[in-house]
Amino acid sequence: MSKNVNSVLVTGGAGYIGSHVVSALLDAQVTNLVVLDNLSTGFKESLTKDINFVLGDIQDFCLLSKLLAKERIDTVIHLAAKTVIPESITFPQRYYQNNTFGTLNLLQACVENKVKNFIYSSTAAVYGKAEHNIAETCSTKPINPYGHSKLMAEQMLIDTAKSYPLNYVILRYFNVAGADPSTKMGQRTLNATHLIKAAVQTACKIVPYLAIFGTDYPTPDGTCIRDYIHVSDLANAHLSAMQYLNEEKGSAILNCGYGRGYSVKQVIKTLEKITNESLPVLIAPARAGDLPQVVAQNTKIKSLLKWAPQFDDIEFIIRTALAFEQKMLNIKHF
Numbered sequence: 001m002s003k004n005v006n007s008v009l010v011t012g013g014a015g016y017i018g019s020h021v022v023s024a025l026l027d028a029q030v031t032n033l034v035v036l037d038n039l040s041t042g043f044k045e046s047l048t049k050d051i052n053f054v055l056g057d058i059q060d061f062c063l064l065s066k067l068l069a070k071e072r073i074d075t076v077i078h079l080a081a082k083t084v085i086p087e088s089i090t091f092p093q094r095y096y097q098n099n100t101f102g103t104l105n106l107l108q109a110c111v112e113n114k115v116k117n118f119i120y121s122s123t124a125a126v127y128g129k130a131e132h133n134i135a136e137t138c139s140t141k142p143i144n145p146y147g148h149s150k151l152m153a154e155q156m157l158i159d160t161a162k163s164y165p166l167n168y169v170i171l172r173y174f175n176v177a178g179a180d181p182s183t184k185m186g187q188r189t190l191n192a193t194h195l196i197k198a199a200v201q202t203a204c205k206i207v208p209y210l211a212i213f214g215t216d217y218p219t220p221d222g223t224c225i226r227d228y229i230h231v232s233d234l235a236n237a238h239l240s241a242m243q244y245l246n247e248e249k250g251s252a253i254l255n256c257g258y259g260r261g262y263s264v265k266q267v268i269k270t271l272e273k274i275t276n277e278s279l280p281v282l283i284a285p286a287r288a289g290d291l292p293q294v295v296a297q298n299t300k301i302k303s304l305l306k307w308a309p310q311f312d313d314i315e316f317i318i319r320t321a322l323a324f325e326q327k328m329l330n331i332k333h334f
Protein backbone atom coordinates (compact mmCIF):
# COMPACT_ATOMS: atom_id res chain seq x y z
CA MET A 1 0.00 0.00 0.00
CA SER A 2 1.35 3.48 -0.83
CA LYS A 3 2.28 5.86 1.96
CA ASN A 4 -0.50 8.08 3.22
CA VAL A 5 0.28 11.74 3.91
CA ASN A 6 -2.16 12.36 6.76
CA SER A 7 -1.32 13.35 10.32
CA VAL A 8 -4.04 11.63 12.31
CA LEU A 9 -5.33 11.78 15.86
CA VAL A 10 -7.46 8.83 16.95
CA THR A 11 -9.43 9.43 20.14
CA GLY A 12 -10.40 6.23 21.90
CA GLY A 13 -7.71 4.40 19.94
CA ALA A 14 -6.99 1.92 22.73
CA GLY A 15 -10.60 0.70 22.72
CA TYR A 16 -12.13 -2.25 20.94
CA ILE A 17 -12.96 -0.52 17.66
CA GLY A 18 -10.19 2.06 18.05
CA SER A 19 -7.42 -0.53 18.21
CA HIS A 20 -8.64 -2.06 14.93
CA VAL A 21 -8.78 1.40 13.33
CA VAL A 22 -5.24 2.14 14.55
CA SER A 23 -4.01 -1.15 13.10
CA ALA A 24 -5.63 -0.32 9.73
CA LEU A 25 -3.99 3.15 9.80
CA LEU A 26 -0.60 1.58 10.53
CA ASP A 27 -1.09 -0.74 7.56
CA ALA A 28 -1.88 2.33 5.45
CA GLN A 29 1.38 3.93 6.68
CA VAL A 30 -0.03 7.31 7.70
CA THR A 31 2.73 9.89 8.07
CA ASN A 32 1.91 10.65 11.69
CA LEU A 33 -0.41 8.81 14.04
CA VAL A 34 -1.29 9.80 17.61
CA VAL A 35 -3.66 7.91 19.91
CA LEU A 36 -5.46 9.68 22.74
CA ASP A 37 -7.29 7.54 25.26
CA ASN A 38 -8.21 7.89 28.93
CA LEU A 39 -8.08 4.09 29.32
CA SER A 40 -11.48 4.09 31.04
CA THR A 41 -12.52 1.14 28.87
CA GLY A 42 -9.48 0.84 26.59
CA PHE A 43 -6.30 -1.16 27.06
CA LYS A 44 -2.79 -0.05 26.18
CA GLU A 45 -2.01 -3.70 25.45
CA SER A 46 -4.31 -3.39 22.41
CA LEU A 47 -1.72 -1.12 20.79
CA THR A 48 1.74 -1.89 19.48
CA LYS A 49 4.53 -0.52 21.66
CA ASP A 50 5.83 2.01 19.14
CA ILE A 51 2.52 3.93 18.96
CA ASN A 52 2.58 7.59 19.95
CA PHE A 53 0.14 7.19 22.84
CA VAL A 54 -1.18 10.06 24.96
CA LEU A 55 -3.05 9.28 28.15
CA GLY A 56 -5.77 11.89 28.42
CA ASP A 57 -9.39 12.84 28.16
CA ILE A 58 -11.34 14.54 25.37
CA GLN A 59 -12.76 16.86 28.04
CA ASP A 60 -9.31 18.36 28.63
CA PHE A 61 -9.33 21.30 26.21
CA CYS A 62 -5.75 22.44 26.92
CA LEU A 63 -4.37 19.00 26.28
CA LEU A 64 -6.35 18.64 23.04
CA SER A 65 -5.36 22.03 21.72
CA LYS A 66 -1.66 21.55 22.46
CA LEU A 67 -1.68 18.08 20.96
CA LEU A 68 -3.40 19.14 17.72
CA ALA A 69 -0.93 22.03 17.30
CA LYS A 70 2.22 20.11 18.23
CA GLU A 71 1.43 17.13 15.99
CA ARG A 72 0.04 19.28 13.15
CA ILE A 73 -3.03 17.06 13.00
CA ASP A 74 -5.10 17.36 9.81
CA THR A 75 -7.49 14.45 10.46
CA VAL A 76 -9.28 13.53 13.67
CA ILE A 77 -10.96 10.15 13.99
CA HIS A 78 -13.16 10.51 17.04
CA LEU A 79 -14.11 7.22 18.66
CA ALA A 80 -13.77 8.00 22.36
CA ALA A 81 -17.25 7.46 23.78
CA LYS A 82 -19.41 5.61 26.21
CA THR A 83 -21.42 3.03 24.27
CA VAL A 84 -23.61 0.87 26.48
CA ILE A 85 -27.34 1.59 26.08
CA PRO A 86 -28.52 0.17 29.45
CA GLU A 87 -25.80 2.14 31.27
CA SER A 88 -26.93 5.29 29.46
CA ILE A 89 -30.42 4.81 30.84
CA THR A 90 -29.12 4.39 34.40
CA PHE A 91 -26.51 7.15 34.20
CA PRO A 92 -27.56 9.58 31.44
CA GLN A 93 -25.28 12.39 32.65
CA ARG A 94 -22.21 10.27 31.97
CA TYR A 95 -23.29 10.00 28.34
CA TYR A 96 -24.01 13.69 27.80
CA GLN A 97 -20.82 14.64 29.63
CA ASN A 98 -18.56 12.31 27.71
CA ASN A 99 -20.21 11.88 24.31
CA THR A 100 -21.81 15.27 23.82
CA PHE A 101 -19.76 17.72 25.86
CA GLY A 102 -16.55 15.83 25.09
CA THR A 103 -17.21 16.10 21.35
CA LEU A 104 -18.02 19.81 21.65
CA ASN A 105 -14.71 20.32 23.39
CA LEU A 106 -12.84 18.40 20.73
CA LEU A 107 -14.60 20.29 17.93
CA GLN A 108 -13.63 23.60 19.51
CA ALA A 109 -9.99 22.51 19.65
CA CYS A 110 -10.19 21.28 16.03
CA VAL A 111 -11.57 24.57 14.78
CA GLU A 112 -8.90 26.58 16.62
CA ASN A 113 -6.19 24.34 15.20
CA LYS A 114 -7.57 24.23 11.66
CA VAL A 115 -8.17 20.49 11.48
CA LYS A 116 -9.49 19.71 7.98
CA ASN A 117 -11.04 16.26 8.29
CA PHE A 118 -13.23 14.86 11.05
CA ILE A 119 -14.43 11.26 11.09
CA TYR A 120 -17.04 10.67 13.73
CA SER A 121 -18.05 7.32 15.12
CA SER A 122 -21.81 7.49 15.45
CA THR A 123 -24.39 4.79 15.85
CA ALA A 124 -27.59 3.25 14.55
CA ALA A 125 -29.05 4.23 17.94
CA VAL A 126 -29.65 7.72 16.49
CA TYR A 127 -32.52 6.34 14.39
CA GLY A 128 -34.49 4.90 17.27
CA LYS A 129 -37.16 3.29 15.15
CA ALA A 130 -37.52 -0.44 14.58
CA GLU A 131 -36.85 -0.92 10.93
CA HIS A 132 -35.41 -3.11 8.29
CA ASN A 133 -33.37 -1.38 5.61
CA ILE A 134 -32.72 1.83 7.56
CA ALA A 135 -31.42 4.52 5.19
CA GLU A 136 -29.45 7.59 6.26
CA THR A 137 -32.47 9.70 5.30
CA CYS A 138 -34.71 7.96 7.85
CA SER A 139 -35.87 10.11 10.73
CA THR A 140 -33.60 10.32 13.76
CA LYS A 141 -35.56 9.87 16.97
CA PRO A 142 -33.37 8.17 19.58
CA ILE A 143 -35.12 6.22 22.31
CA ASN A 144 -32.27 6.20 24.84
CA PRO A 145 -29.73 8.71 26.23
CA TYR A 146 -26.89 7.01 24.34
CA GLY A 147 -28.60 7.69 20.99
CA HIS A 148 -29.44 11.25 22.02
CA SER A 149 -25.90 11.96 23.19
CA LYS A 150 -24.47 10.82 19.84
CA LEU A 151 -27.11 12.57 17.72
CA MET A 152 -26.45 15.88 19.47
CA ALA A 153 -22.76 15.46 18.76
CA GLU A 154 -23.55 14.76 15.09
CA GLN A 155 -25.53 17.99 14.90
CA MET A 156 -22.70 20.01 16.47
CA LEU A 157 -20.31 18.59 13.89
CA ILE A 158 -22.67 19.32 10.99
CA ASP A 159 -23.17 22.91 12.16
CA THR A 160 -19.44 23.42 12.74
CA ALA A 161 -18.69 22.23 9.20
CA LYS A 162 -21.12 24.83 7.83
CA SER A 163 -19.13 27.67 9.40
CA TYR A 164 -15.52 26.49 9.24
CA PRO A 165 -13.28 24.85 6.62
CA LEU A 166 -13.78 21.38 8.06
CA ASN A 167 -15.33 18.37 6.34
CA TYR A 168 -16.69 15.31 8.07
CA VAL A 169 -17.73 11.76 7.57
CA ILE A 170 -20.19 10.51 10.17
CA LEU A 171 -20.14 6.73 10.31
CA ARG A 172 -23.25 5.28 11.91
CA TYR A 173 -22.14 1.90 13.20
CA PHE A 174 -24.62 -0.93 13.45
CA ASN A 175 -23.70 -3.86 15.76
CA VAL A 176 -19.94 -4.20 15.74
CA ALA A 177 -18.58 -7.63 16.66
CA GLY A 178 -15.78 -10.13 16.05
CA ALA A 179 -12.05 -9.66 16.32
CA ASP A 180 -9.04 -9.22 14.09
CA PRO A 181 -8.65 -12.56 12.24
CA SER A 182 -5.09 -12.88 13.61
CA THR A 183 -6.54 -12.46 17.14
CA LYS A 184 -3.92 -9.81 17.88
CA MET A 185 -6.80 -7.49 18.86
CA GLY A 186 -10.35 -7.98 20.01
CA GLN A 187 -12.89 -6.89 22.57
CA ARG A 188 -11.22 -6.92 25.97
CA THR A 189 -14.08 -5.29 27.87
CA LEU A 190 -14.47 -7.05 31.19
CA ASN A 191 -18.18 -6.74 31.96
CA ALA A 192 -19.46 -7.30 28.45
CA THR A 193 -23.05 -6.48 27.66
CA HIS A 194 -23.03 -6.88 23.87
CA LEU A 195 -24.57 -10.08 22.59
CA ILE A 196 -21.75 -11.80 20.70
CA LYS A 197 -19.16 -10.99 23.34
CA ALA A 198 -21.48 -12.17 26.12
CA ALA A 199 -22.28 -15.33 24.15
CA VAL A 200 -18.63 -16.30 23.55
CA GLN A 201 -17.86 -15.59 27.21
CA THR A 202 -20.61 -18.06 28.07
CA ALA A 203 -19.16 -20.61 25.63
CA CYS A 204 -15.78 -20.15 27.35
CA LYS A 205 -17.47 -20.68 30.73
CA ILE A 206 -16.41 -17.24 31.97
CA VAL A 207 -20.06 -16.62 32.80
CA PRO A 208 -22.54 -19.42 33.61
CA TYR A 209 -25.26 -18.61 31.07
CA LEU A 210 -26.40 -16.15 28.45
CA ALA A 211 -29.58 -14.21 29.19
CA ILE A 212 -31.91 -13.82 26.20
CA PHE A 213 -33.54 -10.47 26.76
CA GLY A 214 -37.10 -10.93 25.52
CA THR A 215 -38.72 -13.57 23.31
CA ASP A 216 -41.97 -11.75 22.45
CA TYR A 217 -40.70 -9.26 19.93
CA PRO A 218 -42.52 -8.97 16.58
CA THR A 219 -39.80 -10.92 14.74
CA PRO A 220 -39.96 -14.45 13.21
CA ASP A 221 -38.50 -16.18 16.33
CA GLY A 222 -39.51 -13.52 18.89
CA THR A 223 -35.96 -12.33 19.61
CA CYS A 224 -34.35 -9.07 18.48
CA ILE A 225 -32.65 -8.79 15.12
CA ARG A 226 -29.42 -6.86 14.62
CA ASP A 227 -27.06 -6.16 11.71
CA TYR A 228 -23.71 -7.49 12.98
CA ILE A 229 -20.66 -6.03 11.22
CA HIS A 230 -17.13 -7.38 11.59
CA VAL A 231 -14.85 -4.90 13.35
CA SER A 232 -12.11 -5.17 10.68
CA ASP A 233 -14.56 -4.21 7.91
CA LEU A 234 -15.63 -1.28 10.06
CA ALA A 235 -12.01 -0.25 10.62
CA ASN A 236 -11.43 -0.22 6.87
CA ALA A 237 -14.46 2.03 6.41
CA HIS A 238 -12.52 4.67 8.39
CA LEU A 239 -9.62 4.47 5.94
CA SER A 240 -12.02 4.82 3.02
CA ALA A 241 -13.63 7.80 4.78
CA MET A 242 -10.22 9.46 5.17
CA GLN A 243 -9.49 8.88 1.49
CA TYR A 244 -12.87 10.43 0.62
CA LEU A 245 -12.13 13.51 2.75
CA ASN A 246 -8.65 13.84 1.24
CA GLU A 247 -10.25 14.02 -2.19
CA GLU A 248 -12.22 17.05 -0.91
CA LYS A 249 -15.55 15.73 -2.10
CA GLY A 250 -17.40 17.23 0.88
CA SER A 251 -19.05 15.69 3.91
CA ALA A 252 -21.24 12.63 4.33
CA ILE A 253 -23.33 10.62 6.77
CA LEU A 254 -23.01 6.90 6.17
CA ASN A 255 -24.43 3.72 7.66
CA CYS A 256 -21.94 0.96 8.46
CA GLY A 257 -23.67 -2.39 8.34
CA TYR A 258 -24.06 -5.35 6.01
CA GLY A 259 -27.74 -4.79 5.29
CA ARG A 260 -29.02 -8.02 6.81
CA GLY A 261 -29.87 -9.08 10.30
CA TYR A 262 -29.67 -12.05 12.63
CA SER A 263 -31.81 -12.74 15.67
CA VAL A 264 -30.46 -13.46 19.15
CA LYS A 265 -31.50 -17.09 18.70
CA GLN A 266 -29.75 -17.31 15.31
CA VAL A 267 -26.55 -15.98 16.88
CA ILE A 268 -26.79 -18.62 19.62
CA LYS A 269 -27.43 -21.41 17.06
CA THR A 270 -24.41 -20.34 15.01
CA LEU A 271 -22.19 -20.34 18.09
CA GLU A 272 -23.49 -23.79 19.07
CA LYS A 273 -22.65 -25.05 15.58
CA ILE A 274 -19.08 -23.74 15.95
CA THR A 275 -18.49 -25.20 19.42
CA ASN A 276 -20.61 -28.29 18.89
CA GLU A 277 -22.00 -27.73 22.38
CA SER A 278 -25.28 -26.31 23.55
CA LEU A 279 -25.02 -22.88 25.12
CA PRO A 280 -26.60 -22.46 28.58
CA VAL A 281 -29.26 -19.78 28.21
CA LEU A 282 -31.87 -18.18 30.41
CA ILE A 283 -34.97 -16.40 29.14
CA ALA A 284 -35.02 -12.97 30.76
CA PRO A 285 -37.40 -10.00 30.48
CA ALA A 286 -36.93 -7.60 27.57
CA ARG A 287 -34.27 -4.98 28.24
CA ALA A 288 -35.22 -1.30 28.45
CA GLY A 289 -34.37 0.65 25.31
CA ASP A 290 -34.12 -2.34 22.93
CA LEU A 291 -35.71 -2.24 19.49
CA PRO A 292 -37.03 -5.38 17.78
CA GLN A 293 -35.08 -4.89 14.58
CA VAL A 294 -32.17 -2.68 13.51
CA VAL A 295 -30.80 -3.39 10.03
CA ALA A 296 -28.89 -0.98 7.80
CA GLN A 297 -29.33 0.01 4.23
CA ASN A 298 -25.70 0.23 3.08
CA THR A 299 -25.92 1.28 -0.55
CA LYS A 300 -24.63 4.80 0.21
CA ILE A 301 -21.36 3.78 1.88
CA LYS A 302 -20.72 1.22 -0.84
CA SER A 303 -21.18 3.72 -3.64
CA LEU A 304 -19.60 6.80 -2.02
CA LEU A 305 -16.57 5.19 -0.34
CA LYS A 306 -16.30 2.13 -2.59
CA TRP A 307 -16.36 0.21 0.69
CA ALA A 308 -16.13 -3.52 -0.01
CA PRO A 309 -16.63 -5.59 3.15
CA GLN A 310 -14.60 -8.80 3.37
CA PHE A 311 -16.14 -10.53 6.37
CA ASP A 312 -19.90 -10.42 5.79
CA ASP A 313 -20.39 -13.80 7.41
CA ILE A 314 -22.03 -14.22 10.82
CA GLU A 315 -20.18 -17.49 11.43
CA PHE A 316 -16.81 -15.85 10.76
CA ILE A 317 -17.69 -12.93 13.03
CA ILE A 318 -18.55 -15.28 15.90
CA ARG A 319 -15.54 -17.53 15.20
CA THR A 320 -13.13 -14.59 15.47
CA ALA A 321 -14.83 -13.32 18.65
CA LEU A 322 -14.53 -16.79 20.14
CA ALA A 323 -10.91 -17.20 19.03
CA PHE A 324 -9.98 -13.93 20.71
CA GLU A 325 -11.81 -14.89 23.90
CA GLN A 326 -9.97 -18.20 23.96
CA LYS A 327 -6.67 -16.47 23.37
CA MET A 328 -7.38 -14.20 26.34
CA LEU A 329 -8.13 -17.23 28.43
CA ASN A 330 -5.21 -19.12 27.00
CA ILE A 331 -7.31 -22.25 26.64
CA LYS A 332 -7.41 -24.83 23.88
CA HIS A 333 -9.49 -24.19 20.76
CA PHE A 334 -12.70 -26.15 20.26
Ligand code: UDP
Pocket (backbone or CB within 6 Å): 085, 175, 193, 194, 195, 196, 198, 210, 211, 212, 213, 214, 224, 225, 226, 264, 287, 290
Ligand atom coordinates in the same frame (compact mmCIF):
# COMPACT_ATOMS: atom_id res chain seq x y z
N1 UDP B 1 -28.92 -9.41 24.09
C1 UDP B 1 -29.28 -10.54 24.80
N2 UDP B 1 -28.46 -10.99 25.78
C2 UDP B 1 -27.28 -10.38 26.11
C3 UDP B 1 -26.90 -9.23 25.38
C4 UDP B 1 -27.74 -8.77 24.38
O1 UDP B 1 -30.34 -11.12 24.56
O2 UDP B 1 -26.59 -10.83 27.02
C5 UDP B 1 -29.77 -8.91 23.03
C6 UDP B 1 -30.25 -7.47 23.27
O3 UDP B 1 -31.43 -7.46 24.04
C7 UDP B 1 -30.46 -6.99 21.83
C8 UDP B 1 -29.41 -7.75 21.03
O4 UDP B 1 -29.02 -8.86 21.84
O5 UDP B 1 -31.72 -7.40 21.39
C9 UDP B 1 -28.18 -6.91 20.75
O6 UDP B 1 -27.76 -6.29 21.95
P1 UDP B 1 -26.35 -5.62 22.12
O7 UDP B 1 -26.23 -5.17 23.53
O8 UDP B 1 -25.30 -6.56 21.59
O9 UDP B 1 -26.37 -4.39 21.12
P2 UDP B 1 -27.36 -3.12 21.01
O10 UDP B 1 -28.16 -3.37 19.77
O11 UDP B 1 -28.20 -3.06 22.25
O12 UDP B 1 -26.45 -1.96 20.89
